Amino acid sequence: MIYLDNAATTFPKPNSVYEEVERCMRNYCGNPGRSGHQMSLEAARKIYECRESVAELFHTSSPELVAFTYNATYALNLAIKGLAHSGDHILISNLEHNSVIRPVYALGRRGVSYGIYNAASGEDELIRDLREKLRPNTRMIVATHTSNVVPITLPIKRIGELCARHGIIFIVDASQSAGIVDINLNECNITALCAPGHKGLYGPQGSGFIIFSDRATKAEINTLIEGGSGIDSFEREMPHLPPERFEAGTLATPAIAGLCAGIKAIRRIGISEIAEHEERLRRRLYDMLANTRGFTLYGPSDTRGCTVLFNADGIGSTELSDELDRRGVCVRSGFHCSPLAHDVLGTGDGGAVRVSFSIFNTEKEVDSLYTQLKNICKA
Amino acid sequence: MESYTLALSSATMALKAQNVLSKYSIRSTVVRVDPGMTRRGCSFGIRFDTYNADNARLLLTRNSIKYSELNG
Numbered sequence: 001m002i003y004l005d006n007a008a009t010t011f012p013k014p015n016s017v018y019e020e021v022e023r024c025m026r027n028y029c030g031n032p033g034r035s036g037h038q039m040s041l042e043a044a045r046k047i048y049e050c051r052e053s054v055a056e057l058f059h060t061s062s063p064e065l066v067a068f069t070y071n072a073t074y075a076l077n078l079a080i081k082g083l084a085h086s087g088d089h090i091l092i093s094n095l096e097h098n099s100v101i102r103p104v105y106a107l108g109r110r111g112v113s114y115g116i117y118n119a120a121s122g123e124d125e126l127i128r129d130l131r132e133k134l135r136p137n138t139r140m141i142v143a144t145h146t147s148n149v150v151p152i153t154l155p156i157k158r159i160g161e162l163c164a165r166h167g168i169i170f171i172v173d174a175s176q177s178a179g180i181v182d183i184n185l186n187e188c189n190i191t192a193l194c195a196p197g198h199k200g201l202y203g204p205q206g207s208g209f210i211i212f213s214d215r216a217t218k219a220e221i222n223t224l225i226e227g228g229s230g231i232d233s234f235e236r237e238m239p240h241l242p243p244e245r246f247e248a249g250t251l252a253t254p255a256i257a258g259l260c261a262g263i264k265a266i267r268r269i270g271i272s273e274i275a276e277h278e279e280r281l282r283r284r285l286y287d288m289l290a291n292t293r294g295f296t297l298y299g300p301s302d303t304r305g306c307t308v309l310f311n312a313d314g315i316g317s318t319e320l321s322d323e324l325d326r327r328g329v330c331v332r333s334g335f336h337c338s339p340l341a342h343d344v345l346g347t348g349d350g351g352a353v354r355v356s357f358s359i360f361n362t363e364k365e366v367d368s369l370y371t372q373l374k375n376i377c378k379a
Numbered sequence: 380m381e382s383y384t385l386a387l388s389s390a391t392m393a394l395k396a397q398n399v400l401s402k403y404s405i406r407s408t409v410v411r412v413d414p415g416m417t418r419r420g421c422s423f424g425i426r427f428d429t430y431n432a433d434n435a436r437l438l439l440t441r442n443s444i445k446y447s448e449l450n451g
Contacts, residue, residue: 033390033423036411041390044409048394064391231389233420244389 002329002365007148007176007307007336007356009198009205013262017202020261024254031250033230043253050260051243054209057263058193059184065212067243068251072175073099074224075194075210078246079171080104080142082221083192086111088139091130093119093154094344095147098337100173104142119143120344123155130162140169145177149341149354150298151282151305153181160189169216175199179266180275180306191216200274200358202266203259206252212242223248269359278306278357281366285355288370294377298345298352308355309345312377317351320376324353327372331355381429385439385446386412386422392444393423399442405431416449424449 003011024046030039032047051063069075080103084090090104094116104114117129130141141163146153156172163170169191174183179200185193190213197207212221226238227248238245266274285308289295298309312320321333334351335342342348355369387393393409400407407427414420427435439446 036423041409044390045394048391051391064395229389231420231422233414235420239389241388243391 002361002368004355004357004361004365004369005330005332006358006361007199007354008332009196010200010202010358010360012360013202013204013258014265016261016265017204017258021204021254021258024257029253032253033244033251034228046257046260047251047253050256050263053260053263054211057178057183057267058211060186060211060213062214065214065217065242067210067212067246068256069194069208069210069246070206070252071198071208072173072194072196073208075208076100076142076171076173077103078210078221078224079192079194080140081107081224082246083169083171083216084110084112084140087137088112089135089137090114090140090142091117091133091138092142093117093126093144094340095119095149095152095154095338096142096144096340097148097173097175098339099175100142100144101340116340118344119147119154120150120152120341123158126155127158127162130159134166134168138166138168140171142171142173144173144175145183146174146181146305147299147307147338147341148176149307149336149338150300150309150345151303151307152299153177153303153305156183156188156190160187163191164189176306179263179271180278182271185211185213189213197255197259197262200266201259202262202358204255206255207259210246217242221245225249266359274359275304275306277359278361279304281357281361281363282306282308284363285366285370288366289373292374295373298347306357309347309352310355311347311350311352312373315377317353320353320373323376324369324372327376329369329372331369382426383429383432383435384410384412384424384426384449385435386416386424386449387444387446388422390423393425396425396439396444396446399438399444400425400427400431400435403434403438405435405438407435412449 028042030043032043051066055063174195178195197203198205229244294313317333407425412424
């Protein structure tokens, strides 16, 4: 089997991830931050170690500002709904995933308005469009760092500068970039960064996080859910400080332990080495398809990234991905939960096929995919 | 050896405090604080040898880690 759906979730994981999840389940899976016995404290230590790893990865020194969630969608809902108030205006890009579009749309019922800026026509156009769409009540800008559909990475440093100049909250969805692009939270003036653990960080599904800047904690951030926190038991409100404020209920300790191992693994390999490897594979497939009649490629040709989006003449995207599946190749067809991006790309009717890479993919696998595609299209 | 305990706001902050102290060679353990010892109910703390108490307070303050003395 050739797995090329890594933008959805990476597979396989490094061996150390499987081993740590099992070690946790067998040896130290107490309820972290609850009891005072060794098993609970050991689980809490592992959780804290993972907070430190995440903080280091994004060049911050405050592990307590890392709150664990179950995925990036939860983290984005927390950031967007927790920081927006009635009367606020939010700007989102036209490359956002539904994990941003839907919570922003839902806030419309609470008196929050939104606009969409163009992130698909180059950096200068993006900044120009953002400036033009700013309103006096614009409180928040949300940016997917790297699109999950096409290899476009947004200039978060420039957007962050604009946010800082106008006192605007800046939320970054790093679902596709965490572990592949080096991100400095403070240099980019990011208020809150959200990411899944199970994609470029090679952790298990069920792990995700939000990391706040020091600046963010000065604002009152509303909670998404409330419940047990292991502390302040007689208070009716959630604790005021992160991370416990945002972590009601028992954490997914085995998933977080696996995430900790995943982060260690990518740091051992090196983020830039991973990016180079995936870009090499992407470029190989892109060039082969671009030089073959019968294929239409989408997105800019001169960028870097780890996704290739295409269609084949005379065959629907789902039909093509189903046929690839029958031949042992996993890719994803359709709209990839990013309807705005597909509208911009002109694939809003039938979607397209997305191929996405990880550090475990090889050139041989790319060549095999290409051969299968040619065979399917010939037939 | 007599031991001394400071209360922290959570297990997370207790672990952060423990890491700070360990960088300065002060050994400590994270403990669950008796609910009757604080005003807020359940909480965590760090326990260390009493002769380290002044240094520990100083280091926690320098690292912006808030702690509270136990009531009893």
